[in-house]
Amino acid sequence: MIDVDDKITSLLSEKRVFEPPQAGRETAAVGDLESYEREYRRSMDDPEGYWAERARELVSWFTPWDRVLDADLSKPEVRWFDGATLNVSYNCLDRHLASGKRDKTAIIWQGEPDEEVRRFSYGQLHEEVCRCANVLKKMGVKKGDRVAVYLPMIPELAITLLACARIGAIHSVVFAGFSAVSLQNRIQDCEARILVTADAVLRAGKIIPLKPNADEALEQCESIEHCLVVRRAGYEIGMQLGRDSWWHEEMEDDAITAVCEPEPMAAEDILFILYTSGSTGKPKGVVHTTGGYLTYALHTTQWVFDLKDDDVHWCTADIGWITGHTYILYGPLGLGGTTVMFEGVPSYPGPDRFWQLVEKFKATIFYTAPTVIRALMRHGDEPLKNRDLSSLRILGSVGEPINPEAWMWYHLNVGGGRLPIVDTWWQTETGGVMISPLPYATPLKPGSATRPLPGIDAAILNEEGQLAGANEGGHLVIRRPWPGMLRGVFGDPERYRTTYFEEFPGFYDAGDGARCDEDGYFWIMGRLDDVINVSGHRLGTAEIESALVSHPRVSEAAVVGMPHPIKGQAIYAFVTLNDGVDETPELLTELRVHVRTEIGPIASPDSIQYAPGLPKTRSGKIMRRILRKIAAEDFADFGDISTLADPGVVDDLIAAKQSLN
Numbered sequence: 090m091i092d093v094d095d096k097i098t099s100l101l102s103e104k105r106v107f108e109p110p111q112a113g114r115e116t117a118a119v120g121d122l123e124s125y126e127r128e129y130r131r132s133m134d135d136p137e138g139y140w141a142e143r144a145r146e147l148v149s150w151f152t153p154w155d156r157v158l159d160a161d162l163s164k165p166e167v168r169w170f171d172g173a174t175l176n177v178s179y180n181c182l183d184r185h186l187a188s189g190k191r192d193k194t195a196i197i198w199q200g201e202p203d204e205e206v207r208r209f210s211y212g213q214l215h216e217e218v219c220r221c222a223n224v225l226k227k228m229g230v231k232k233g234d235r236v237a238v239y240l241p242m243i244p245e246l247a248i249t250l251l252a253c254a255r256i257g258a259i260h261s262v263v264f265a266g267f268s269a270v271s272l273q274n275r276i277q278d279c280e281a282r283i284l285v286t287a288d289a290v291l292r293a294g295k296i297i298p299l300k301p302n303a304d305e306a307l308e309q310c311e312s313i314e315h316c317l318v319v320r321r322a323g324y325e326i327g328m329q330l331g332r333d334s335w336w337h338e339e340m341e342d343d344a345i346t347a348v349c350e351p352e353p354m355a356a357e358d359i360l361f362i363l364y365t366s367g368s369t370g371k372p373k374g375v376v377h378t379t380g381g382y383l384t385y386a387l388h389t390t391q392w393v394f395d396l397k398d399d400d401v402h403w404c405t406a407d408i409g410w411i412t413g414h415t416y417i418l419y420g421p422l423g424l425g426g427t428t429v430m431f432e433g434v435p436s437y438p439g440p441d442r443f444w445q446l447v448e449k450f451k452a453t454i455f456y457t458a459p460t461v462i463r464a465l466m467r468h469g470d471e472p473l474k475n476r477d478l479s480s481l482r483i484l485g486s487v488g489e490p491i492n493p494e495a496w497m498w499y500h501l502n503v504g505g506g507r508l509p510i511v512d513t514w515w516q517t518e519t520g521g522v523m524i525s526p527l528p529y530a531t532p533l534k535p536g537s538a539t540r541p542l543p544g545i546d547a548a549i550l551n552e553e554g555q556l557a558g559a560n561e562g563g564h565l566v567i568r569r570p571w572p573g574m575l576r577g578v579f580g581d582p583e584r585y586r587t588t589y590f591e592e593f594p595g596f597y598d599a600g601d602g603a604r605c606d607e608d609g610y611f612w613i614m615g616r617l618d619d620v621i622n623v624s625g626h627r628l629g630t631a632e633i634e635s636a637l638v639s640h641p642r643v644s645e646a647a648v649v650g651m652p653h654p655i656k657g658q659a660i661y662a663f664v665t666l667n668d669g670v671d672e673t674p675e676l677l678t679e680l681r682v683h684v685r686t687e688i689g690p691i692a693s694p695d696s697i698q699y700a701p702g703l704p705k706t707r708s709g710k711i712m713r714r715i716l717r718k719i720a721a722e723d724f725a726d727f728g729d730i731s732t733l734a735d736p737g738v739v740d741d742l743i744a745a746k747q748s749l750n
């Protein structure tokens with residue numbers, strides 16, 4: 090049975106259709122539905138021909154490929170553009186210098202303080218990247234080495250990633266909101282040689298120390314030889330002699346030049362690793378390779394965002410997540426566009442911050458998450474009133490299903506009732522957008538990610554693995570390889586296979602529930618595994634549970650998602666204490682702090698309920714379905730609970746929950 094979240098049910102009755110705008114169609118990458126359909130058919134009839142053409146058009150290759158595709162998803166084995174060589178940093182920088190864009194703005198960086206703005210032309214960015222690449226080389230970094238990056242949204246983050254790509258080092262960004270323990274786990278898993286970090290993060294007017302986390306993490310990271318530290322906040326930190334050095338000193342060193350030849354990389358060489366939560370165990374290092382990822386990033390940036398030379402593209406994500414990798418950095422820069430990188434948050438200093446910045450930079454494309462829209466909706470349309478948003482032409486959404494109410498608010502208030510919203514479904518694993526409207530071609534239905542992009546063979550399968558009928562909920566799978574797909578879980582081929590390719594052999598299993606309506610529109614319902622989506626961030630319930638049970642007073646924990654009006658889902662934890670430990674309110678606070686320390690603030694439970702017993706089957710499996718209902722205060726129908734070892738547990742939990750209110 091597919092479990093449809095309550096918040097999604099309103100999507101089932103959504104019937105409105107919005108036509109794409111007329112203005113802009115002539116110059117759009119795809120200006121009408123027929124073109125989309127023609128391309129889609131072509132991509133299905135001749136996938137290799139289709140992707141070869143796209144790859145040739147979008148990417149500059151040093152040497153051509155021998156074979157477009159070598160794949161068998163049942164193994165799984167996937168190789169794109171084998172034999173070809175290229176360099177991603179060359180594609181994002183050098184080739185644009187050669188085509189007259191040396192002075193064009195590549196990155197507009199907006200610091201949290203409004204007066205702090207830096208604009209990097211392609212020429213300047215190229216120079217910084219080459220210097221940074223030379224610093225990394227001086228530290229002994231070689232092709233294939235891993236570089237961990239734990240930085241806030243400052244230009245050095247973009248520069249570091251492009252520098253890694255330039256010399257063939259593999260970057261692995263760890264979101265700066267993660268804890269020391271999370272950082273340590275990731276560094277250990279990928280055995281990074283270098284860590285790039287900063288003294289502190291500026292966030293909502295506060296200085297949040299970062300380097301102390303790095304220091305704590307590095308206590309147990311033998312692989313790290315150097316730690317390069319950016320001075321961002323002027324925060325006093327300790328530097329470990331022999332290991333740590335300052336970014337500005339290294340970059341300004343006389344021996345460091347701005348000349349660095351891009352390393353020719355094989356198409357299937359790893360470009361980066363990015364950790365993401367799964368349903369079991371520790372986060373997995375999703376592996377993306379050079380040729381396929383870049384092709385896919387450029388292809389989707391061109392099709393979904395229609396990015397043109399005069400656009401100002403603003404994706405509000407953090408580069409600590411895949412959305413930032415693909416749609417702040419590689420996609421826009423690969424196409425020679427102008428991308429905005431924002432250090433701050435939507436609510437500081439006021440709820441009009443985003444709109445003020447759209448006006449300030451005349452952003453034309455604005456891409457954000459439903460949770461942001463819902464949070465801003467609460468302030469009404471006042472913060473938008475005196476803002477000139479007329480530069481905008483395309484709005485986007487990503488990270489979770491967007492509820493029709495939020496969609497309409499976005500459309501009417503930000504889009505003035507005229508702008509298309511591209512609701513883009515994709516994942517860390519897919520590298521780029523998979524299912525999405527094309528802004529000037531696809532009629533929109535609020536809450537639907539609409540149709541798959543060309544080359545993407547998406548389908549819904551029922552529990553038996555058969556194609557589901559129209560509107561029948563099922564598992565979202567992709568039936569053939571695409572260039573941007575992950576090539577592995579770093580260091581764990583078995584996990585790669587079992588997570589994505591085992592349940593439906595020959596297909597990629599996205600782990601999401603969805604349905605496809607009579608018009609071929611996809612409606613994503615949410616995760617089917619034990620992953621919850623909190624404010625668009627993926628968190629494994631198992632990860633939070635293991636953080637809780639690592640506390641000395643906790644014997645057992647079960648974590649579920651509960652519907653939340655802004656975050657989409659909130660974290661609800663049931664905790665069983667060790668014998669003799671008192672259930673005090675102080676301990677609840679302590680447990681929350683403990684999870685923050687173990688994982689990071691984003692994983693801190695919104696609610697914790699003491700549970701002397703958990704609903705388990707006789708074989709010891711926790712019935713999360715029941716816990717989800719209790720967390721949501723939906724006590725009506727628990728279905729069949731006869732397989733529980735002790736059905737009485739359910740009444741106790743309900744009584745305890747009711748007494749909390």
Ligand code: WTA
Nearest residue numbers: 487488489490512513514515516517613616
């Ligand atoms: C969810 C983010 C509905 C989905 C790019 C997916 C979405 C997970 C959408 C991946 C959308 C992302 N509509 N659900 N438009 N976009 N999701 O890896 O459950 O952080 O599996 O990648 O977010 O999250 P991830």
